[in-house]
Amino acid sequence: MNQSDTVYIAGHRGMVGSACRRLLESRGYENLVFRTSQELDLTRQAEVESFLSETRPDYVILAAAKVGGILANATRPAEFIHTNLAIQTNVLHAAYQQGVRGLVFLGSSCIYPKYCPQPIREESLLTSELETTNEAYAVAKIAGVMMCRHYNAQYGTRFWPLMPTNLYGDNDTFDLQKSHVVPAMIRKFHLAGLAAAGNSAGIRKDAARFGPIPPDIRESLTLNDDWSVQNPDAVAVRLWGTGTPRRELMHVDDLARACVHVLEQTGEAEPMLLNVGTGEDMTIAELAETVRRVVGFEGPVIWDDSKPDGTPRKVLDVSKLRETGFAPAIPLEEGLTRSYAWYLAQIEN
Secondary structure, three states: OOOOOEEEEEOOOOHHHHHHHHHHHHOOOOEEEOOOOOOOOOOOHHHHHHHHHHHOOOEEEEOOOOOOOHHHHHHOHHHHHHHHHHHHHHHHHHHHHHOOOEEEEEOOHHHOOOOOOOOEOHHHOOOOOOOHHHHHHHHHHHHHHHHHHHHHHHHOOOEEEEEEOEEEOOOOOOOOOOOOHHHHHHHHHHHHHHHHOOOHHHHHHHHHHHOOOOHHHHHHOOEOOOOOEOOHHHOOEEEEOOOOOEEOEEEHHHHHHHHHHHHHOOOOOOOOOEEEOOOOOEEHHHHHHHHHHHHOOOOOEEEEOOOOOOOOEEOEOOHHHHHOOOOOOOOHHHHHHHHHHHHHHHHHO
């Protein structure tokens, strides 16, 4: 890659796509191409083929996808499998047609079986059953991995499927109906801090920016219908599950670096499925304590074990990516501090 190459970032306004955009712009790339979902519907084959024919990118970063947490995956599985299959099928095939020099296809570590040896190696793919709470999304992403593999074999394309661990960072989703574990925790601890201080105006402002506060969270914050706090001393943070599952976390800026890194290897290494992560994990309870410390809330935490835990442990073997010369650079507490600062900035803007 060089700074004059044309790079198409699909999903440039999402967490991963915007991180890739920031990184490439900071490195002086002059020809970045992107479109909003209103300007280009990636689920429409004709639109995708026409767009790539007109722009003829040298490289593509496919970060566009329908994503969500346990609740969203469990309640809207048909949307997750249909939308993601359509997006990746259209973009990958059109990229092949236009002869792009390199492409990154982004999936998720949830493609791997629910129960498989830890740390998870790339070879664990399709060795046993998936976690049911995100099965539809995982099946779609597995199909994308196989498309990359077979297009590379049959057509000589250089499509890199990257499977990142749990991500967090700028442009994350803080809607409590859709968010993943880190943004959900950041928002819950922040709201609890406001409630403990009796700051109804702050809670109202947060809800206006990031969406409704679900009934169970309102209850733990002791919120009345008029946003007043009934009992600041009884405010608690309610978290799903038992806190015992283990998760690996990586700041999205490190994933952006990995995307650019593998595209820079396009002329040297054979494309392959690669895990992207830190190779280190912690319990959800330990994560909660770290987020609590970053946000500054000192009240109690309630673990709602009527809610699902999800996969019991998920930490990636990242040795193959490290062999290419890549390593993450952002420690967890530093990354969480940056993420919380971004969150606060959005409320004030």
